[in-house]
Amino acid sequence: xxxxxxxxxxxxxxxxxxxxxxxxxxxxxxxxxxxxxxxxxxxxxxxxxxxxxxxxxxxxxxxxxxxxxxxxxxxxxxxxxxxxxxxxxxxxxxxxxxxxxxxxxxxxxxx
Amino acid sequence: xxxxxxxxxxxxxxxxxxxxxxxxxxxxxxxxxxxxxxxxxxxxxxxxxxxxxxxxxxxxxxxxxxxxxxxxxxxxxxxxxxxxxxxxxxxxxxxxxxxxxxxxxxxxxxxxxxx
Numbered sequence: 001x002x003x004x005x006x007x008x009x010x011x012x013x014x015x016x017x018x019x020x021x022x023x024x025x026x027x028x029x030x031x032x033x034x035x036x037x038x039x040x041x042x043x044x045x046x047x048x049x050x051x052x053x054x055x056x057x058x059x060x061x062x063x064x065x066x067x068x069x070x071x072x073x074x075x076x077x078x079x080x081x082x083x084x085x086x087x088x089x090x091x092x093x094x095x096x097x098x099x100x101x102x103x104x105x106x107x108x109x110x111x
Numbered sequence: 112x113x114x115x116x117x118x119x120x121x122x123x124x125x126x127x128x129x130x131x132x133x134x135x136x137x138x139x140x141x142x143x144x145x146x147x148x149x150x151x152x153x154x155x156x157x158x159x160x161x162x163x164x165x166x167x168x169x170x171x172x173x174x175x176x177x178x179x180x181x182x183x184x185x186x187x188x189x190x191x192x193x194x195x196x197x198x199x200x201x202x203x204x205x206x207x208x209x210x211x212x213x214x215x216x217x218x219x220x221x222x223x224x225x226x
Contacts, residue, residue, distance in 0.1 A: 034214065043115070043201050044154065046214025087153060097144065097167045099203075099215065101153030 004088045009106040012082075018075040020105050022088030025069045031092050033064060034099070035073045037084040037107075044087065044101075047073065078109045115218035117202050123224045124192050130223060132187040136204030137216045143185040144215065145177060146201040154201055160185055161207055189223075197225045 005023040012018040024033065034049040048055055048062045050071075055062045061074040075082055087104040116135040124130050136143050142161045146154035156169035160179035174190045183204075189196055199222050203215040 036214075041219075043203070043217030043219050046216065049214065097142075097159045098156035098169060099144075099146075099154070100156065101146075103153055 003100075004090055004102055006086075006088050006102065006105045008103070009108070011108050011110055012075075012078045014080060014109050014111050015077055018073075018078040018082065018107060018109070020073040020075075020086050020088075020107065021070065022072070023070045024088070024090045027068050027090050028092070031090045033062065033068075033071050034089040034091055035060070035062065036087045036089065036099070036101075037082075038087070038104070039081075039084040047086075078107075080109050080111065083107060083109045115202055115204050115216050117200075117218040117221050119221060120219070121222045121224075123226060126192055126194060126225055128192050129188065129190045130192060132189075132200050132202075132221045132223070134185045134187070134202030134204075134218060136183050136185070136202075140204035140206050140216065141183050142205050142207050143179055143183065144203045144205075145185070145187045146203065146217075147171070147196075148199040148201060148220070150198075157187070192225045194225050197223060199223075 032049050032051050035047040036044040038044045048060050050062045064071045085104040085106050087101050089099050114137050118133045144159040145157040148154040157171050158165050158168040163179045176188045179185045199220040201220045202218045205215045
């Protein structure tokens, strides 16, 4: 699975959009981009995933560049409960079962 | 609808002992994965079970073994515990019918301390 690069930490004001970047320059054509987050003392929580097109669900939006070498997770209106470590993971589809977590980005939402 | 359930939540063991951790997957899920998360690090994949067999394994020694039961629940066994095995052990489940592309549901983990 391709490696990812994320900033170590970020701050975001409550109510503003949080934009979390991820670089995955060695991504292959069959690899998906997944985002998970982990709130302190809990297990990781699935947020969203995508292959080529931008995706949106009730939690977030995922913007993938046309060359697929980077992506951005957008939390449209961050709340204090969004304070967590966010992991960007690149994983092949069928036949690849493991998630390879890096150190992620520690997002702090500030009141 | 219950999510992934893990037991116990906390455990203290002595070096050299053996430990068994348990996981019940989310209703409707049939695959179970185990991860180890050391303090300050991201989770590391141990192995995944499907149809009661281990179908993928991460870079962990044979001291780590598992089992999946017909009801899809799973156990993680660690023999000859080392101090370095102290970590949060996470269980994640999914439904294989999605082609492996859906997200995994994680439990809250078992905190193992080896003294």
